[in-house]
Every structure is written in C-alpha cells, then in structure tokens.
Amino acid sequence: MSTIAIILVVIIAFFAGLEGILDQFQIHQPLVSATLIGLVTGHLTAGIILGGTLQMIALGWANIGAAVAPDVALASVASSIIMVKGGDFSGTGISVAVATAIPLAVAGLFLTMVVRTIAVGLTHGADAAAKEGKFRTIESLHLFGLLLQGLRIAIPAAILIAVPAAAVKSALTSMPEWLTGGMAIGGGMVVAVGYALVINMMATREVWPFFAIGFALAAVSQLTLIALGAIGVAIALIYINLSKMGGNGGGSNGGGSNGGDPVGDILNEY
Amino acid sequence: MAAEKIELTQKDRLSVAWRSQFLQGSWNYERMQNVGWAYAMIPAIKKLYKSKEDRASALKRHLEFFNTHPYVASPIIGVTLALEEERANGAPIDDTAIQGVKVGMMGPLAGIGDPVFWFTVRPILGALGASLAMTGNILGPILFFVLWNVIRMAFLWYTQEFGYKAGSAITQDLSGGLLKDITKGASILGMFILAVLVERWVSIKFILELPAKKLAKGAYINFPNGPVSGEQLQKILGEQASGLSLTKVVPNTLQANLDSLIPGLMGLLLTFLAMWLLKKKVSPIVMIIGIFIFGIAMHAFHIM
Numbered sequence: 001m002s003t004i005a006i007i008l009v010v011i012i013a014f015f016a017g018l019e020g021i022l023d024q025f026q027i028h029q030p031l032v033s034a035t036l037i038g039l040v041t042g043h044l045t046a047g048i049i050l051g052g053t054l055q056m057i058a059l060g061w062a063n064i065g066a067a068v069a070p071d072v073a074l075a076s077v078a079s080s081i082i083m084v085k086g087g088d089f090s091g092t093g094i095s096v097a098v099a100t101a102i103p104l105a106v107a108g109l110f111l112t113m114v115v116r117t118i119a120v121g122l123t124h125g126a127d128a129a130a131k132e133g134k135f136r137t138i139e140s141l142h143l144f145g146l147l148l149q150g151l152r153i154a155i156p157a158a159i160l161i162a163v164p165a166a167a168v169k170s171a172l173t174s175m176p177e178w179l180t181g182g183m184a185i186g187g188g189m190v191v192a193v194g195y196a197l198v199i200n201m202m203a204t205r206e207v208w209p210f211f212a213i214g215f216a217l218a219a220v221s222q223l224t225l226i227a228l229g230a231i232g233v234a235i236a237l238i239y240i241n242l243s244k245m246g247g248n249g250g251g252s253n254g255g256g257s258n259g260g261d262p263v264g265d266i267l268n269e270y
Numbered sequence: 271m272a273a274e275k276i277e278l279t280q281k282d283r284l285s286v287a288w289r290s291q292f293l294q295g296s297w298n299y300e301r302m303q304n305v306g307w308a309y310a311m312i313p314a315i316k317k318l319y320k321s322k323e324d325r326a327s328a329l330k331r332h333l334e335f336f337n338t339h340p341y342v343a344s345p346i347i348g349v350t351l352a353l354e355e356e357r358a359n360g361a362p363i364d365d366t367a368i369q370g371v372k373v374g375m376m377g378p379l380a381g382i383g384d385p386v387f388w389f390t391v392r393p394i395l396g397a398l399g400a401s402l403a404m405t406g407n408i409l410g411p412i413l414f415f416v417l418w419n420v421i422r423m424a425f426l427w428y429t430q431e432f433g434y435k436a437g438s439a440i441t442q443d444l445s446g447g448l449l450k451d452i453t454k455g456a457s458i459l460g461m462f463i464l465a466v467l468v469e470r471w472v473s474i475k476f477i478l479e480l481p482a483k484k485l486a487k488g489a490y491i492n493f494p495n496g497p498v499s500g501e502q503l504q505k506i507l508g509e510q511a512s513g514l515s516l517t518k519v520v521p522n523t524l525q526a527n528l529d530s531l532i533p534g535l536m537g538l539l540l541t542f543l544a545m546w547l548l549k550k551k552v553s554p555i556v557m558i559i560g561i562f563i564f565g566i567a568m569h570a571f572h573i574m
Contacts (some may be wrong), residue, residue, distance in 0.1 A: 018295075021294050021295065021297055022291065022292060022293075022294050022295060022340070023294065023340055024291045024340065024422065025415075025419060025422075026392075026414070026415065026418050026419070029396065029414070031396065031399050031400060031403055031410060031411045031414045031415070032411055032414070032415050035403070035408070035411040044408070045406040048403045048406055048407070048408055048410060048411060049403060049404055049405075049406050051400075051403050051410075051411060052399070052400040052401070052402070052403025052404035052405075052410055053400075053404060055396050055397075055399065055400035055403065055414075056396075056397070056400045056404070056471050058396075059392070059393045059396050059397060059400075059467065060389070060393065062384070062388040062389070062392075070554075070555060070558065099562060102558060102559075102562070103559070106555050106558075106559070109555075116297055116298055116299050117298070117299055118298075119296045119297060119298030119299075119305075120298045120299055120300045122296050122298065122305060123296070123298050123300055123301055123304060123305055123333070126304075126305050126308065126333055127330075127333060129329075130308070130326055130329035130330045130333055131326055131330070132322075132326065133322045133323075133325040133326040133329065135312050135315075135316065135325075135329075138305065138308055138309065138312070138329065139309060139312065141296065141305065142292070142295055142296045142305045142306060142308075142309040143292075143295065144296070145295055145296025145297075145298070145305065146292065146295035146296060149295070178566065178569055178570045179566060181569045182562075182565045182566030182567070182568070182569035182570060183562060183565065183566060184565075185475075185565035185566075185568065185569050185574050186561050186562035186563075186564065186565025186566060187562075187565075188472070188473035188474065188475075188565075189472060189473070189474055189537075189540060189561050189564075189565060190558050190561045190562065191467075191471050191472050192468070192472045192537060192540045192541040192543075192544050192561075193544045193554050193557045193558055193561065195464055195467060195468050195472070195541050195544075196541050196542075196544035196545040196547075196548055197548065197554060198388075198389045198393065198460070198464055199461070199464055199541070199545055200545050200548050200549065201384065201385060201389055202385055202389055202457045202460050202461055202464075203461065204457070206454075207457050207458050207460075207461045208461070210458050210459075210461045210462045210465075211461045211462065211464065211465040212465070213462060213465070214461065214462035214463065214464070214465030214466045214469075215465035215466070215468065215469050215532075215534070215538065216532070217466070218465060218466040218468075218469035218470050218534070219469055219532055219533045219534060225397060225398055225401055225466070225470075226398070228462075228463070228466050229394060229398075229463065231462075232458075232459045232462035232463055232466075233459060235458065235459075235462060236454075236455045236456075236458040236459045236462070237455070239458055240451050240454060240455055240458075
C-alpha cells in the first residue's frame with residue numbers, strides 16, 4: 001500500500017470506529033467501509049464483493065440490551081486490510097479474509113468495553129462541569145469519548161497495516177485447503193446466527209405464519225428480493241387493514257397505516 | 271412582568287437535531303447516553319436560560335441516566351424541548367416532570383426502534399445492497415448508504431418536530447393506534463423477509479454421495495447388445511425424449527434428496543437450532559466460532 005492509501009485506510013477505520021458507537025450514517029457497516037477501503041487501495045470491485053459477503057453475515061448483528069454481537073466495525077476494516085495485504089482477490093481470498101476477521105471482531109468487543117468503562121469517568125467530569133455551567137467542558141468531554149471510540153478501530157487497523165504484507169500473505173497461503181474451504185463453508189452457515197437473533201426478537205404467535213409464507217415463496221428462485229419485498233409489504237398492509245375491520249367494524253380509518261408506515265414508504269421508493 | 275416569550279427557533283431545533291446524532295458518542299456503563307443527551311440539549315439550554323444557576327441546574331437535569339434506541343430519542347428530545355421552553359417561560363414544570371417524560375418514553379420507544387430499524391429496515395436494505403454487491407456492483411453499497419441515510423435523517427428531524435409540537439400530549443398519542451400499526455407491520459414484514467433471507471442466504475451444501483439408486487425395469491433405456499438397427503435407434507431416441515434414464519443406476523446425493531423436500535431446509539433447521547441455543551443463553555459468539563469449526567470438520571471429512 002502507498003503512504004496515501006495507508007493514511008486513508010486509517011482515516012476510514014477511524015470513522016468506522018465513530019460510527020460503530022453512533023450507529024447513524026452506517027459507515028461501519030461492511031457494505032460501506034469495505035467498499036471505501038477497496039476504493040482507496042485500488043481494489044474497488046473486490047472491496048464491494050467483500051463488503052457484500054460480510055454484510056450478509058452481519059445483517060442481524062446489533063447490540064440489544066445484554067446481547068452483544070461481534071464488533072462489526074472492526075470486522076469490516078480488518079477483513080478489508082487482510083484481503084488487500086493477502087493479495088488474493090478471488091472468491092476464496094475474500095471468504096478467507098472474512099473468516100479470519102471474525103475472531104478479531106469478537107476480540108474487538110473487549111476494546112469497546114474498555115472505552116465504555118473509561119467513559120464513566122467522563123460522566124463524572126461532566127457532572128462537575130455542569131455545576132459551573134461550563135458548556136464547553138461538557139462538549140469536549142463528550143467528543144473526547146467519541147474520539148476514543150474512533151481510535152478503538154483506527155489503532156488496530158494501523159497495527160494490522162504495519163504487519164508486513166509478506167507475513168500476511170504467507171500466513172494466508174500456508175493455510176491448507178481443508179481449512180480455507182471449511183471456513184468458506186462455515187461462512188455460508190454462520191449467517192443463520194444473525195437471523196436467529198433477529199427472529200427471536202420479533203417472533204410472536206401472530207407473525208409466524210408470515211415466516212412460513214416467506215420461506216415457501218423464497219424457494220421460487222425466479223422471484224427477486226425486490227419482488228419478495230413488495231409481496232411482504234402488501235401482505236402486511238392487507239393484514240393490518242383486515243384486522244382493523246374485524247375489530248372496529250368496517251368504517252374505521254384504515255388509511256392511516258398507508259401514510260404512516262415508514263417501511264412501506266421505503267419499499268415504495270425502490 | 272409578561273416579558274417577551276423565549277422561543278426556540280427552527281435554527282435552534284436543527285442544531286439540536288444535528289447534535290442528537292452524537293447521542294451515543296460517550297456511551298458509558300453508568301448512565302449510558304446521558305452526556306450525549308446533554309450535548310444535544312446544549313443549544314436549547316443556552317437559548318432558554320441566561321443565569322449561571324439556571325444553566326447549571328438544566329445541565330444537571332439532563333445528565334441523568336438515559337438510554338434508548340438512538341433514533342427514537344428524537345421524539346423524546348422534541349417533547350423535552352417543548353417542556354423546557356414552557357419552563358423557561360415560567361410554567362411550573364419541575365425536574366421530576368421532565369425526567370418522568372424522558373424515562374417514560376425511552377423504554378417503549380426503544381421497543382419500537384430496535385425491531386423497526388435494526389431488525390427490519392437495516393436487514394432489508396443490507397440484504398438488497400449485499401446481494402448486488404456480491405456480484406461486484408457498486409450500486410449495492412451506494413443504494414444502501416443513500417436510502418438508509420435519507421430515511422434516517424427524515425425520521426430524526428420529523429419525529430423531533432412532531433414531539434416538539436405535540437409537547438406533553440405526545441405520550442398519549444404514541445400509545446395510540448398508528449404506532450401499534452407501524453410496529454405490527456414492521457414485524458410482519460420483518461418475519462417475512464427473514465424467512466426469505468434464511469432460505470436464500472444460509473448456504474449449506476452437502477457433497478456427500480449416497481449409494482446410487484437402482485432404477486426399476488422400464489425406467490431406463492434397455493440398450494440392445496450388438497449393432498443397432500434404424501428401427502431400434504428410433505425407439506431408443508423416442509425413449510430418451512420421453513425422459514428415461516440412460517443408465518440402470520443414477521447418482522444420488524444427499525443434497526438432491528433434501529432439495530426435493532424444499533430447498534433451504536437445512537438452513538432453516540440450523541436457524542431454528544441457533545434460536546433455541548440463544549434461548550438457552552448460549553452466546554452468539556460461541557455459536558459463530560462453533561459453526562466455523564463445524565464447517566471445517568465437515569469439509570475435512572468430505573461431507574460438505
């Protein structure tokens with residue numbers, strides 16, 4: 001990697017770290033960060049494919065309550081760096097990069113916890129500043145906490161870059177086929193965990209039939225994801241309107257769900 | 271006496287909305303999003319309160335525990351802005367009332383934000399983007415990024431405005447029908463799409479060969495020994511066209527048998543297993559590592 005590329009990758013890693021906690025622009029999502037790293041290192045297409053592959057695995061990763069998911073920001077950044085330094089941009093290279101990044105993503109959880117613990121001290125600093133009405137201090141403390149979150153990804157990324165490319169390459173090429181092939185197979189299955197997390201959150205007796213419909217229709221390979229999305233929205237709208245008619249007698253305002261359903265609006269935009 | 275009413279302008283509210291994006295910046299284990307919340311409120315506090323004492327007590331009030339989904343914090347911010355504005359103009363709204371509104375709204379709203387954003391919109395946009403990206407199409411990431419942020423920013427701003435205008439009445443409104451419809455609609459669509467994703471993207475392929483199937487007489491073409499006459503050839507070609515097998519035995523794989531039930535069945539079972547393990551409090555991380563080890567083992571034994 002050239003010096004400029006290295007600096008840009010570390011900057012991207014920093015922003016991925018910020019976003020990993022803020023969860024706003026979604027720069028930390030594999031689709032975005034792997035694509036960006038691919039772009040600045042001159043391997044755009046491989047970056048996009050890597051991003052898509054990892055995104056599929058990470059779809060259901062979200063920190064809800066006590067459930068902790070692997071650190072998606074570190075997974076995206078680390079797998080992109082590993083791929084670029086390994087120099088294998090084929091399908092196997094990509095799936096090996098993804099699989100090797102996952103243990104790192106798990107280790108990344110530890111870093112997140114450290115930063116969140118340090119931030120407890122910042123809160124007490126903010127309390128003291130509040131007594132004096134010092135806005136600027138509170139703002140700085142807050143942004144300092146955010147800065148730490150950025151470094152949480154940027155520093156590991158810099159370390160990964162500093163490891164000589166030859167070492168990464170030889171480590172990756174010395175992996176036997178049973179290992180790399182097996183990791184690719186594991187990568188195909190591991191998405192199930194993400195989906196299971198999500199399903200457990202949403203499943204109620206009332207919505208299980210919709211799961212069955214979705215599964216059966218998905219087996220029809222001619223239906224694209226967009227077509228299936230349209231069917232899903234239609235079914236949801238029909239169900240809500242019908243259940244209202246049942247409950248309140250036909251005349252109730254079923255129209256409200258049309259304008260207010262953000263998910264419906266999103267899918268209409270496709 | 272009736273001094274001029276202090277009002278938060280649209281510019282003030284925009285500034286709060288912008289800052290609300292940094293809500294989780296200094297997330298900590300003690301009071302979670304509290305500093306981020308205070309950070310977002312600062313432009314409003316500056317505008318509404320002028321004395322050092324008032325400012326200090328406002329900051330203290332907004333450094334209390336707070337935690338919710340980062341996007342649905344916006345309507346809560348809106349309501350709080352309205353309450354603070356009233357208070358600054360002399361309305362008898364005490365600290366407990368403001369804290370009560372914050373705490374009262376953050377729980378139920380987090381219960382909406384998580385399924386709607388993390389479990390419906392992001393998986394759907396992510397899957398759409400990822401399926402394009404996996405073919406190397408740059409539209410995948412762009413579509414994901416643009417659509418997500420348009421939806422997100424619109425949501426942040428309009429729900430904050432909604433909260434601001436509705437003031438304290440919002441708590442009642444939110445328990446009303448519209449919100450219920452949105453959550454129910456999202457979970458129906460979410461379950462539907464999840465099933466699609468399980469079927470399409472959990473990939474389990476067995477390469478294990480089962481003993482070849484012997485076909486019954488009449489299910490394969492009986493080739494005569496020796497040279498074939500034109501008439502026999504015609505018969506053979508006719509048989510082949512009608513779908514008879516060329517050999518007495520057909521190769522038989524485990525995968526083909528499973529697919530004849532319904533494609534994606536093993537993926538579904540694996541998902542159910544993972545759900546069951548999650549309910550048994552097995553950490554998802556342990557499962558992820560376990561699946562990789564399982565995949566390597568199965569591949570080493572030529573089963574997958």
